[in-house]
Amino acid sequence: MTTLKTQQLFYNFPGNKTGLQAVDLQIQSSQILAILGRNGIGKSTLLRLLLGLLTPKSGQVLVDGQAVTNLSPKQRATYLALVPQMGSVQTLPYNVLDYLLLGCAANMGLFSQPRPADRQRALALLTELGCQALCDLNCQQLSGGQLQLVTIAKALMQQPKILLLDEPTAALDYKNQRQIIQLLQRLAKQGLGIILTTHDPNQAILLDDQVALIDGSGRLTSGQMIEMITTDKLQQIYETALQVDYLPSCQRLVCTMSA
Ligand SMILES: Nc1ncnc2c1ncn2[C@@H]1O[C@H](COP(=O)(O)OP(=O)(O)OP(=O)(O)O)[C@@H](O)[C@H]1O
Numbered sequence: 716m717t718t719l720k721t722q723q724l725f726y727n728f729p730g731n732k733t734g735l736q737a738v739d740l741q742i743q744s745s746q747i748l749a750i751l752g753r754n755g756i757g758k759s760t761l762l763r764l765l766l767g768l769l770t771p772k773s774g775q776v777l778v779d780g781q782a783v784t785n786l787s788p789k790q791r792a793t794y795l796a797l798v799p800q801m802g803s804v805q806t807l808p809y810n811v812l813d814y815l816l817l818g819c820a821a822n823m824g825l826f827s828q829p830r831p832a833d834r835q836r837a838l839a840l841l842t843e844l845g846c847q848a849l850c851d852l853n854c855q856q857l858s859g860g861q862l863q864l865v866t867i868a869k870a871l872m873q874q875p876k877i878l879l880l881d882e883p884t885a886a887l888d889y890k891n892q893r894q895i896i897q898l899l900q901r902l903a904k905q906g907l908g909i910i911l912t913t914h915d916p917n918q919a920i921l922l923d924d925q926v927a928l929i930d931g932s933g934r935l936t937s938g939q940m941i942e943m944i945t946t947d948k949l950q951q952i953y954e955t956a957l958q959v960d961y962l963p964s965c966q967r968l969v970c971t972m973s974a
Pocket residue numbers: 728729752753754755756757758759760761
């Protein structure tokens with residue numbers, strides 16, 4: 716069982732007096748936490764703090780009780796992997812299979828090569844994501860959605876204990892969004908802890924686990940999806956008219972923009 720938690724995390728955005736305030740969150744193996752908040756509120760920044768890529772003004776991030784900043788890069792990579800926001804993914808001129816194998820780098824020695832088992836795992840992941848036909852393409856030839864799927868597969872090659880995903884379905888069509896949601900649920904059942912950011916409350920509804928909302932002052936509150944995804948709470952964090960209702964034909968809550 717792995718636990719990732721923050722204690723009273725404060726962070727000021729560069730050149731700005733605003734930031735994240737007193738963030739307390741916790742996630743453990745098999746849990747999924749969806750983080751929602753409006754543009755520029757600090758969701759990606761929070762993921763970078765959790766990964767130890769940014770240093771908080773105060774407070775700390777603990778992985779199994781150890782400060783993330785005290786872990787070596789290799790130790791960190793055994794715990795945590797990131798699927799970055801699509802705009803920030805640098806496409807390297809590798810074919811898709813080799814790109815996925817880069818995901819194993821943290822678990823390999825300096826001069827070792829990927830093993831046949833790693834290649835098989837990469838091919839199995841591509842097949843699971845319906846991307847097996849992409850395997851020999853150059854990454855720079857991929858569409859935005861194809862690159863997003865391949866980037867998720869690369870992070871899974873790292874075999875982390877907690878997976879952090881920054882808007883993992885932003886570039887995906889409905890079928891692929893459903894596939895990623897189902898994949899995340901399967902992985903959580905197998906023991907992976909998952910933290911993702913999303914702009915779509917419907918995804919948090921479908922994932923149906925933990926939800927964290929960041930409000931306009933950079934404070935985070937979290938709880939079970941059913942307590943957090945309400946018309947009042949979402950209207951407050953997005954500062955716009957929207958509605959959360961139970962839709963009998965979908966047999967679930969649905970969030971829509973209202974007039
Ligand atoms: N490299 C940077 N240099 C300076 N300021 C930055 C940098 N990256 C982000 N910021 C600022 O930090 C704040 C939080 O940004 P962040 O990317 O964490 O927000 P976000 O909630 O993920 O936004 P979005 O939903 O639009 O992706 C913003 O005000 C942004 O302008």
